[in-house]
Amino acid sequence: MSKLVIVGTVAFDAIETPFGKTDKILGGAATFIGLAASQFHVDAAAVSVVGGDFPQEYLDLLSNKGIDISGVEIVKKGKTFFWSGRYHNDMNTRDTLATELNVLADFNPIVPVDYKDAEVVMLGNLHPNVQMSVLDQMIKKPKMVILDTMNFWMDCAMDELQNVIKKVNVITINDEEARQLTGEYSLVVAARKIHEMGPQYVVIKKGEHGALLFHDDNVFYAPALPLEEVFDPTGAGDTFAGGFAGYLAKSGDLSFENMKNAVIYGSTLASFCVEKFGTERMVNLNPHEVHKRLQQFRDLTQFDIELT
Amino acid sequence: MSKLVIVGTVAFDAIETPFGKTDKILGGAATFIGLAASQFHVDAAAVSVVGGDFPQEYLDLLSNKGIDISGVEIVKKGKTFFWSGRYHNDMNTRDTLATELNVLADFNPIVPVDYKDAEVVMLGNLHPNVQMSVLDQMIKKPKMVILDTMNFWMDCAMDELQNVIKKVNVITINDEEARQLTGEYSLVVAARKIHEMGPQYVVIKKGEHGALLFHDDNVFYAPALPLEEVFDPTGAGDTFAGGFAGYLAKSGDLSFENMKNAVIYGSTLASFCVEKFGTERMVNLNPHEVHKRLQQFRDLTQFDIELT
Numbered sequence: 001m002s003k004l005v006i007v008g009t010v011a012f013d014a015i016e017t018p019f020g021k022t023d024k025i026l027g028g029a030a031t032f033i034g035l036a037a038s039q040f041h042v043d044a045a046a047v048s049v050v051g052g053d054f055p056q057e058y059l060d061l062l063s064n065k066g067i068d069i070s071g072v073e074i075v076k077k078g079k080t081f082f083w084s085g086r087y088h089n090d091m092n093t094r095d096t097l098a099t100e101l102n103v104l105a106d107f108n109p110i111v112p113v114d115y116k117d118a119e120v121v122m123l124g125n126l127h128p129n130v131q132m133s134v135l136d137q138m139i140k141k142p143k144m145v146i147l148d149t150m151n152f153w154m155d156c157a158m159d160e161l162q163n164v165i166k167k168v169n170v171i172t173i174n175d176e177e178a179r180q181l182t183g184e185y186s187l188v189v190a191a192r193k194i195h196e197m198g199p200q201y202v203v204i205k206k207g208e209h210g211a212l213l214f215h216d217d218n219v220f221y222a223p224a225l226p227l228e229e230v231f232d233p234t235g236a237g238d239t240f241a242g243g244f245a246g247y248l249a250k251s252g253d254l255s256f257e258n259m260k261n262a263v264i265y266g267s268t269l270a271s272f273c274v275e276k277f278g279t280e281r282m283v284n285l286n287p288h289e290v291h292k293r294l295q296q297f298r299d300l301t302q303f304d305i306e307l308t
Numbered sequence: 309m310s311k312l313v314i315v316g317t318v319a320f321d322a323i324e325t326p327f328g329k330t331d332k333i334l335g336g337a338a339t340f341i342g343l344a345a346s347q348f349h350v351d352a353a354a355v356s357v358v359g360g361d362f363p364q365e366y367l368d369l370l371s372n373k374g375i376d377i378s379g380v381e382i383v384k385k386g387k388t389f390f391w392s393g394r395y396h397n398d399m400n401t402r403d404t405l406a407t408e409l410n411v412l413a414d415f416n417p418i419v420p421v422d423y424k425d426a427e428v429v430m431l432g433n434l435h436p437n438v439q440m441s442v443l444d445q446m447i448k449k450p451k452m453v454i455l456d457t458m459n460f461w462m463d464c465a466m467d468e469l470q471n472v473i474k475k476v477n478v479i480t481i482n483d484e485e486a487r488q489l490t491g492e493y494s495l496v497v498a499a500r501k502i503h504e505m506g507p508q509y510v511v512i513k514k515g516e517h518g519a520l521l522f523h524d525d526n527v528f529y530a531p532a533l534p535l536e537e538v539f540d541p542t543g544a545g546d547t548f549a550g551g552f553a554g555y556l557a558k559s560g561d562l563s564f565e566n567m568k569n570a571v572i573y574g575s576t577l578a579s580f581c582v583e584k585f586g587t588e589r590m591v592n593l594n595p596h597e598v599h600k601r602l603q604q605f606r607d608l609t610q611f612d613i614e615l616t
Contacts, residue, residue: 090493185398188536209517212534221531221608226520228496260611294615300529301609303568307602 004044004249005115006033007134008124016086017232025278026058029124032235035282036242036269038065040250045115047071049107051078071112078103091230111137119143122245128160146170148241151177166198172241174205213263215256222263225271232277236270243269268293312352312557313423314341315442316432322392325540333586334366337432340543343590344550344577346373348558353423355379357415359386379420386411399538419445427451430553433458436468454478456549459485474506480549482513521571523564530571533579540585544578551577576601
């Protein structure tokens, strides 16, 4: 089993969907990634920052899931990063109602000493310079660095983002972001251009339409489980990334064949995440449920045509 | 091997895409369905109508593919159905530039005597009354009736459409049409409502995002092959339906497990159809190419997670 470093936000979210509305609840990329990765009982550490307003019970929750939080800085006089958004009826689009950076504005990530030699690094969505700073602190070249990012950084920090992209093995972005990053509409062509930027593996997330994994001329397509209803999509992409990274860290097998399984695990965990508000479903998820849903994924996609 | 009756248009299409523009070329639902089904060397007959302006070489082309065209009426003084459309840059949306019904306006389909006992009937997109007339002519209840339709008939002939839907085993429609037919956004819920209308099997086509097959509480997801470029989407849905119907007619096995394979064959053939204008790619498709692409579909979707 490998050590896993997770960098990303630990935050407050306030969410509105057609099904209801929350007050400030636990959110953040590192939170969702950590909760997903915790399903694999890997030795994981979160690197993040919160304010003095952040409840101890949320920190305990992460700790109790086996996530080392010694790298989560608490700025006593600061306020925790806050995001608020409202989803449209189709659940595929949303309006951001508020983004308060707060302590994130001056975040200087510190990787705990015991994790500076981690084999797997998951760079959750954050300013590319913060992501780079984490990589610079590693004393041994990680076997696998996974980068998640979003269009916001392409708009305002493209050069810095491209510098990080050069240094990672896997990038996970959504379809529109892949198109924006490359200027190509075809995802096949976009993936090839991203390969040329650095990452050997490109994962393109298509929300309800699943995810594509590209490597050289190989491609793998994991569908999303068709759901009766999506209750709250917040954190689904991070949960996917956390499942992906957690599975790879646990198995230690970085082959393309095994990465297919990592994509399936990511999709499986994401399918739970959207069933309830925020982290609620992920906090209460048990291995039996995961096992059952993996079986559903198999039934969903596996066929048996005789090719002679 | 079963006999297959195909009803649908045999037509002229004029197509504009970002890649180019055609004059009037061979098109029509029954044409694309027939070409796809011909890959399985089934005993198939097309039921359709053309005008005196329809070239003999197009009829010969269908004949030479082994499709019985004795049910294709030639109205010497009439003109063939003509459709013209322009695709937008994303290839997912299009404007209809012209629709000239011509001989289709008074089409009275006649099923050839030898095919009135066919086991499989593929009702291609046409007025629901025409589809119903074909069913009424069958002297033996077919083992499997597959219906393709479109939003146009939901707008102008919903009652007639629902009467046909009651009588079919499988319906193939796209995601937006499934939503329109049921008033449900979730495709899972939409499929359940369509089950209640009659069909035991519901296939929802999602274009570049693949296709879903629903049956009772089972669901199967066949992705579309990620392509570098889609040259012309015209006929892709009909080709999917033709591959689906042709495979079922050939194998005679109407189990859910085998229907998964039918969906994969449909997706495979549709992935060829979009590579060139109109029918060009399908006319020149050879079994070796199909075999190779089925292998690609397997690599695209199959994984091997040990579930203990």
